[in-house]
Amino acid sequence: MKIQFISLLLLVTMLPSYAGTTQAMKRNVVFILSDDHRFDFMGFTGKLPWLKTPHMDNMAERGVYFDQAYVTTSLCSPSRASILTGLYAHTHTIVDNQAPNPGNLTYFPEYLQQAGYQTAFFGKWHMGDESDDPQPGFNHWESFKGQGVYTGVTLNINGEHTSYEDTVYTSDLLTEHAVEWMEQIESDQPFFVYLSHKAVHSEFKQAARHAGMYAGSRLRITGDLLTNPRW
Numbered sequence: 001m002k003i004q005f006i007s008l009l010l011l012v013t014m015l016p017s018y019a020g021t022t023q024a025m026k027r028n029v030v031f032i033l034s035d036d037h038r039f040d041f042m043g044f045t046g047k048l049p050w051l052k053t054p055h056m057d058n059m060a061e062r063g064v065y066f067d068q069a070y071v072t073t074s075l076c077s078p079s080r081a082s083i084l085t086g087l088y089a090h091t092h093t094i095v096d097n098q099a100p101n102p103g104n105l106t107y108f109p110e111y112l113q114q115a116g117y118q119t120a121f122f123g124k125w126h127m128g129d130e131s132d133d134p135q136p137g138f139n140h141w142e143s144f145k146g147q148g149v150y151t152g153v154t155l156n157i158n159g160e161h162t163s164y165e166d167t168v169y170t171s172d173l174l175t176e177h178a179v180e181w182m183e184q185i186e187s188d189q190p191f192f193v194y195l196s197h198k199a200v201h202s203e204f205k206q207a208a209r210h211a212g213m214y215a216g217s218r219l220r221i222t223g224d225l226l227t228n229p230r231w
Helices: 054-062 076-085 108-114 170-183
Strands: 012-015 028-035 118-124 140-144 154-157 160-163 191-196
Touching (some): 028 076, 028 118, 028 170, 076 108, 108 118, 118 170, 140 170, 170 191
Parallel strands (some): 028 191, 118 140
Antiparallel strands (some): 012 028, 140 154, 154 160
8 A cells, every 4th residue: 555644755855964074974864754645646746737835846856756655554653653663563563543652662763863863853743642742762852742733733842831823833833943953953963853744634724825725726536546545
C-alpha cells in the first residue's frame, strides 16, 4: 500500500554545515512530515491541474521525489513509530493508533545527539498516546496533545504550556518556530529538526489567507483515484 496516512514528500533536506574539516562532514538535516497527505497530491505531479503547492514543487525540482514509497502498517501512530525507530510495527508494538508506547524504544535522534547534533521537535507527536510531553532524543521540544488543532493551539514548549490565539495558524506557527530555532544555532554546530505538521489531516481548516482559493475547482474521482483512494 502506498503511503497514505503519512505522506513522505522529500522530507529530508540536507543543508551543509560551514564549519572546520571535522564538522563539515556532518550535514544539517530538516525532516518535514505532512499528515494524512495523499502521496501524489502535489502541484508538480500534475494530478490536479489547479492544485498549488509551490514550496513542495520547489523541493521536487531541487531534489528527489520517491513515487513508489510503501509502508507495512499505514496508520498514523505505527508509521510514526517506524520512522522514529526503524522497526516494523510488530517489533515496536505500536500496531494501531491506540496501542501504548512500550517504553523501551530508542529513537534515531538519540543517536544524532550522541554524534554531537543539536536536535529539535516541532508539532504532532501522536505516537503511542495523546501526550505532548517532551520525548527522548530532542534538545528542544514543541508539541501539542493528540491530533491538535489548526488554530488556537496550546504548545508544550520544553515542559511549559503556551496558548496561542485563534488568529494564529498552527502550520505557520510551527514552521516559524523551527526556523527561529535553526537561526540561533551556531554555524559550527550540526543540527537536526523534526517538523511534524498536523496538516493536512481532518478536521480541515485552511489559513485565512487561503480561504476561497479553490472556489469553483472540481475533483473527478476516476481512474487511479479510484484504484488508489484517499478518502
